[in-house]
Amino acid sequence: MNVLGIESSCDETGVALVTALGTGVPQLRAQALHSQADMHEAYGGVVPELASRDHIRRVLPLARQVLREAGMTLGQVDLVAYTRGPGLAGALLVGAGVAVALGTALQRPAYGVHHLEGHLLSPFLAEDAPEFPFVALLVSGGHTQLMRVDGVGRYALLGETVDDAAGEAFDKSAKLLGLGYPGGPALARLAAFGNAEAFELPRPLLHSGNLDFSFAGLKTAVMTRLRKLGPDVCEQPRADLAAATQQAIVDVLVAKALKALQLTGLRRLVVAGGVGANALLRETLDRRAARIGARVHYPPPALCTDNGAMIALAAALRWQRGLLVPETDAAFDVRPRWALEDVTVP
Numbered sequence: 032m033n034v035l036g037i038e039s040s041c042d043e044t045g046v047a048l049v050t051a052l053g054t055g056v057p058q059l060r061a062q063a064l065h066s067q068a069d070m071h072e073a074y075g076g077v078v079p080e081l082a083s084r085d086h087i088r089r090v091l092p093l094a095r096q097v098l099r100e101a102g103m104t105l106g107q108v109d110l111v112a113y114t115r116g117p118g119l120a121g122a123l124l125v126g127a128g129v130a131v132a133l134g135t136a137l138q139r140p141a142y143g144v145h146h147l148e149g150h151l152l153s154p155f156l157a158e159d160a161p162e163f164p165f166v167a168l169l170v171s172g173g174h175t176q177l178m179r180v181d182g183v184g185r186y187a188l189l190g191e192t193v194d195d196a197a198g199e200a201f202d203k204s205a206k207l208l209g210l211g212y213p214g215g216p217a218l219a220r221l222a223a224f225g226n227a228e229a230f231e232l233p234r235p236l237l238h239s240g241n242l243d244f245s246f247a248g249l250k251t252a253v254m255t256r257l258r259k260l261g262p263d264v265c266e267q268p269r270a271d272l273a274a275a276t277q278q279a280i281v282d283v284l285v286a287k288a289l290k291a292l293q294l295t296g297l298r299r300l301v302v303a304g305g306v307g308a309n310a311l312l313r314e315t316l317d318r319r320a321a322r323i324g325a326r327v328h329y330p331p332p333a334l335c336t337d338n339g340a341m342i343a344l345a346a347a348l349r350w351q352r353g354l355l356v357p358e359t360d361a362a363f364d365v366r367p368r369w370a371l372e373d374v375t376v377p
């Protein structure tokens with residue numbers, strides 16, 4: 032079973048080919064990605080209309096590249112998977128439109144994948160793949176969720192952010208600090224030169240007793256500190272503030288993830304989504320999890336942020352288990368808030 036996966040939910044066009052044989056973990060044959068980060072940087076964030084137009088330009092050349100690298104022809108594709116949502120409506124429509132058109136032309140099914148399910152299952156593309164059940168910490172630009180995962184399609188939400196996502200906290204704080212887009216990696220780079228203890232920042236909901244998060248107040252706290260420092264703030268306080276912001280976000284994510292392990296009694300944690308690429312988060316989680324005999328699994332570093340491989344993989348894993356049901360019946364319980372309720376499988 033050869034699955035072509037297309038991701039176009041935000042500012043990355045990703046295409047990949049995954050092959051599933053029997054019940055083994057599906058194998059990634061080839062993948063290609065085009066990031067629009069340079070294009071959006073001038074605007075300080077993603078411009079949805081530009082994103083959609085760029086996806087249109089990139090998606091077919093990337094698909095051709097993937098097929099070439101996999102040594103396959105379009106006729107060998109058995110299933111076309113695409114990101115159905117959540118994401119930017121116009122951007123999603125590009126992937127959905129291309130996938131449905133390819134599927135129709137090839138007389139193969141097109142299957143819409145939940146973007147977060149793609150992230151959640153992406154560690155299965157790592158050499159050190161996890162086993163079910165596990166706790167998943169999903170930390171992307173739009174979502175921060177803790178989930179109990181008992182198998183493919185068997186997800187229970189344990190907690191989530193009540194306002195901003197962790198990635199948003201990175202991005203918005205980075206913007207305040209005058210850093211480029213995307214803010215997470217830029218803030219992490221600046222933080223490397225700073226002292227996290229130089230500023231005291233809040234750890235929202237750290238002791239709330241539940242597994243929910245709140246990051247909106249952190250961005251406000253960063254703004255207040257910056258105002259106090261004045262317009263001519265020099266390099267060191269900026270680096271210190273970046274380090275303190277990163278530390279505050281990481282402290283909350285780590286504490287809640289460990290609490291989720293404690294409450295579920297599970298000893299495996301999967302971290303996925305763009306913020307999962309953060310080095311401080313990884314180091315801290317690895318160290319703290321080891322202390323309680325738990326293991327942390329990550330996707331391969333290149334597959335932390337959005338990509339086509341995770342979309343093809345999620346569809347392949349569902350196919351192996353007979354879970355490729357019509358979307359309207361999809362048993363995906365993460366309270367999806369689809370941007371496109373009406374994109375249906377032909």
Ligand code: KG4
Binds near residue numbers: 307
């Ligand atoms: O999963 P993703 O690529 O897209 C969404 O589905 O949202 O995540 C993007 C987010 C952005 O907020 C970006 O700033 C953040 O992941 N990010 C990072 C790092 N790399 C990406 N945040 C902190 N440290 C990083 N190294």
Ligand code: ZN
Binds near residue numbers: 150171172304
């Ligand atoms: Zn994502």
